[in-house]
Amino acid sequence: MAANILFMFSPFAVVLFGLLSERFKIAKLREVVAVLLSAFTLYSVWLIYTAVNASPTKVLIFSMGGAPPLGASFEIDMLGVYMAFSSALLGFFATVYSVSYMAHDTRLTEYYTLLSALVSGIIGVAFAGDFFTLFVFWELMGITSYTLVAFRKDRWGPIEAGFKYMVMGAVGSTMLLLGISLIYGMAGTVNFAQISSTLHGSGGSLWLMFSMLIFVVGFGVKSAIVPLHTWLPDAHPEAPSPISAMLSGILIETALYGLTRVLYITFPAADFSLLIAALAVLTMTFANVLAVLQQDIKRMLAYSSIAQMGYMLVGLASGGILGFTGLFLHVFNHSLMKGLAFLSAGSIIEGTGSRDLDKMRGVAKAMPVTSIAMFIALLGLGGVPGTAGFISKYILFGSAIGPGYWWLTVIGVLNSALSMVYYLRAMKTLVGKPSEAISGVKEAPPLMLGVTVAMATLIILFGVWPAPVISYAQSAAAALTNLSNYVRVILP
Amino acid sequence: MADDVVFLGAVLALVAIGLYCASQRSMIRILLGIEMILNAGNFALVYFASSRAALGYVDPLGQSLAFMSIILGGSVIAVGLALIVNTYKHFKTLDVEKLRRLKW
Amino acid sequence: MSEEGNGGVRAVSFVAAALLLVAFLYLLSSSPFPHATYTSPERLPVMPGSDLGGGMSLFLWDFRGLDLMIQTLVLFATAISCLALLREEKH
Numbered sequence: 215m216a217a218n219i220l221f222m223f224s225p226f227a228v229v230l231f232g233l234l235s236e237r238f239k240i241a242k243l244r245e246v247v248a249v250l251l252s253a254f255t256l257y258s259v260w261l262i263y264t265a266v267n268a269s270p271t272k273v274l275i276f277s278m279g280g281a282p283p284l285g286a287s288f289e290i291d292m293l294g295v296y297m298a299f300s301s302a303l304l305g306f307f308a309t310v311y312s313v314s315y316m317a318h319d320t321r322l323t324e325y326y327t328l329l330s331a332l333v334s335g336i337i338g339v340a341f342a343g344d345f346f347t348l349f350v351f352w353e354l355m356g357i358t359s360y361t362l363v364a365f366r367k368d369r370w371g372p373i374e375a376g377f378k379y380m381v382m383g384a385v386g387s388t389m390l391l392l393g394i395s396l397i398y399g400m401a402g403t404v405n406f407a408q409i410s411s412t413l414h415g416s417g418g419s420l421w422l423m424f425s426m427l428i429f430v431v432g433f434g435v436k437s438a439i440v441p442l443h444t445w446l447p448d449a450h451p452e453a454p455s456p457i458s459a460m461l462s463g464i465l466i467e468t469a470l471y472g473l474t475r476v477l478y479i480t481f482p483a484a485d486f487s488l489l490i491a492a493l494a495v496l497t498m499t500f501a502n503v504l505a506v507l508q509q510d511i512k513r514m515l516a517y518s519s520i521a522q523m524g525y526m527l528v529g530l531a532s533g534g535i536l537g538f539t540g541l542f543l544h545v546f547n548h549s550l551m552k553g554l555a556f557l558s559a560g561s562i563i564e565g566t567g568s569r570d571l572d573k574m575r576g577v578a579k580a581m582p583v584t585s586i587a588m589f590i591a592l593l594g595l596g597g598v599p600g601t602a603g604f605i606s607k608y609i610l611f612g613s614a615i616g617p618g619y620w621w622l623t624v625i626g627v628l629n630s631a632l633s634m635v636y637y638l639r640a641m642k643t644l645v646g647k648p649s650e651a652i653s654g655v656k657e658a659p660p661l662m663l664g665v666t667v668a669m670a671t672l673i674i675l676f677g678v679w680p681a682p683v684i685s686y687a688q689s690a691a692a693a694l695t696n697l698s699n700y701v702r703v704i705l706p
Numbered sequence: 707m708a709d710d711v712v713f714l715g716a717v718l719a720l721v722a723i724g725l726y727c728a729s730q731r732s733m734i735r736i737l738l739g740i741e742m743i744l745n746a747g748n749f750a751l752v753y754f755a756s757s758r759a760a761l762g763y764v765d766p767l768g769q770s771l772a773f774m775s776i777i778l779g780g781s782v783i784a785v786g787l788a789l790i791v792n793t794y795k796h797f798k799t800l801d802v803e804k805l806r807r808l809k810w
Numbered sequence: 811m812s813e814e815g816n817g818g819v820r821a822v823s824f825v826a827a828a829l830l831l832v833a834f835l836y837l838l839s840s841s842p843f844p845h846a847t848y849t850s851p852e853r854l855p856v857m858p859g860s861d862l863g864g865g866m867s868l869f870l871w872d873f874r875g876l877d878l879m880i881q882t883l884v885l886f887a888t889a890i891s892c893l894a895l896l897r898e899e900k901h
Contacts, residue, residue, distance in 0.1 A: 231799075255762070332730075346774070353782065357782065373792045373793050373796050374796075377733075377789045377805065380785065380786055380789055384782050388747060391744060391747035391748075391775060394771075395748075395750035395754065398768060399754035403767070404767070489764050521744070
């Protein structure tokens with residue numbers, strides 16, 4: 215059964231219905247169309263999952279015209295479907311949430327079109343089967359996210375954050391193109407499977423190491439690895455809350471997926487694991503220390519995202535089935551938990567009118583459901599036993615002991631404990647004594663409330679019943695490490 | 707081998723100059739630096755595609771990738787210029803040093 | 811264009827770029843670039859006067875068709891982005 219990628223062209227339909235809605239003054243037409251199309255995307259990714267499961271090699275090839283390895287193709291294995299499913303799910307929740315959150319903004323046709331194109335770009339990066347397809351989707355992902363961060367252009371904050379993000383993101387993309395050109399020079403091809411069969415065991419020539427460094431820089435800018443992270447603490451708070459949830463929840467993880475895929479395919483693990491381990495320590499420690507000092511709730515959550523990327527880098531450094539299972543399980547859990555944290559923070563900010571933690575003291579009395587959802591998200595992020603976050607962190611830090619990186623485990627556990635400091639402080643502020651700044655605050659509108667409740671239910675569900683998600687992540691990790699199968703589908 | 711040194715040296719010189727340009731103060735120069743590194747990447751792609759021209763043929767894959775990458779670079783610069791227009795409306799300057807209102 | 815206080819940053823970046831260039835040239839001279847020995851089975855003749863443009867467009871559409879379709883999506887997203895960033899609403 216072939217893969218149907220018609221859902222990737224849904225931005226065209228959104229803009230058509232948006233223009234109709236504006237011209238003929240039909241209220242809510244474009245919102246309904248946007249939500250329906252994001253549900254259609256989710257359904258299409260589910261169909262692709264069943265197709266991948268049904269195929270004998272568990273890999274699906276999709277190409278137009280010429281066949282791979284010369285032609286551009288999607289090579290969809292379980293890992294690609296896993297990342298695409300996380301992105302489609304979070305995109306659906308963000309679109310439904312935006313219907314209520316962005317109701318008072320202007321230029322909404324462009325907003326829903328760009329959000330739909332962002333989801334398409336992220337799914338395309340997960341599905342890409344050769345380097346240049348990945349690069350084109352990478353640019354799609356980048357251009358839409360630069361604009362969406364700077365969307366509320368009437369205030370200076372989003373514009374400054376959007377410009378800084380654009381400069382750093384564009385430099386990262388150009389470094390990525392440089393790396394692609396060097397790999398093309400060394401291998402004569404850009405197809406992942408063919409690069410793996412040509413370059414994988416060929417010894418570490420100096421140029422190959424140099425291209426590895428360029429790839430770490432190119433992917434690391436979008437993936438918020440310290441010291442390339444400086445755009446993130448400005449971009450995430452200034453973006454509208456559903457866009458913050460998308461950026462923090464799935465975009466930086468997709469960048470890390472790109473890095474994982476490229477490094478695993480081209481280099482044996484011994485070449486890159488020490489470098490990734492050092493970057494993991496740097497990222498975790500730096501982000502957690504700076505997060506303790508934040509007063510703005512969204513900025514604190516942004517630094518927390520950088521720290522969680524550090525934990526995921528521990529999984530990449532450990533390698534092996536266990537490390538990659540922990541990495542992908544944490545990607546899914548983090549997308550749900552950080553998405554819920556940003557969306558409920560958006561509800562609270564809409565209600566109280568300010569992002570400062572001091573001005574939100576005691577808001578739990580006025581907005582009980584949203585505060586409970588925020589509690590669940592923060593407890594999960596901190597890794598409290600009983601939530602989904604604990605299980606993925608346990609697997610992540612446990613996997614580092616095997617390959618001899620016990621110091622990674624120790625530093626990781628210490629960082630996790632340090633992160634509970636600022637999560638607990640945020641929770642304490644929410645249930646504190648109400649200040650007069652929050653008098654008159656009502657509960658969030660029903661659509662926003664419904665989305666936060668649904669996501670909180672999913673987090674609790676996967677916390678008490680983690681078996682299906684763990685086996686799903688394990689099949690994704692098995693698909694990544696099964697390099698010979700990946701190569702054999704293209705080059706028999 | 708001498709070909710390699712000349713052309714790859716030119717690619718890496720372009721990258722170095724582009725990175726230096728991207729760390730300047732004026733926003734337009736930053737965009738020019740980004741474009742320069744993009745051109746370095748395209749140049750390397752075309753060079754590797756034609757590095758066996760002495761045998762009478764060129765590899766079409768590298769040239770097509772360079773062709774499509776030029777279009778992508780143009781898109782990034784377009785969005786960058788739109789952002790610069792908006793920045794000028796708010797900050798009244800093209801100086802990146804003045805964009806320091808967002809604290810650490 | 812340069813004022814006081816920024817001379818330090820410019821000097822550092824100039825030195826860094828120069829060091830980068832020297833390191834790259836050392837890399838180039840020390841180990842030769844491992845060119846690929848694999849060539850794609852589609853080859854284009856490089857004789858002067860041959861119809862390179864037509865052959866190239868055929869190659870692009872046959873083998874890189876998926877990238878071209880997604881590129882239309884990128885160009886469309888760029889147009890919508892510029893519209894979103896530059897449209898003035900009177901609210």
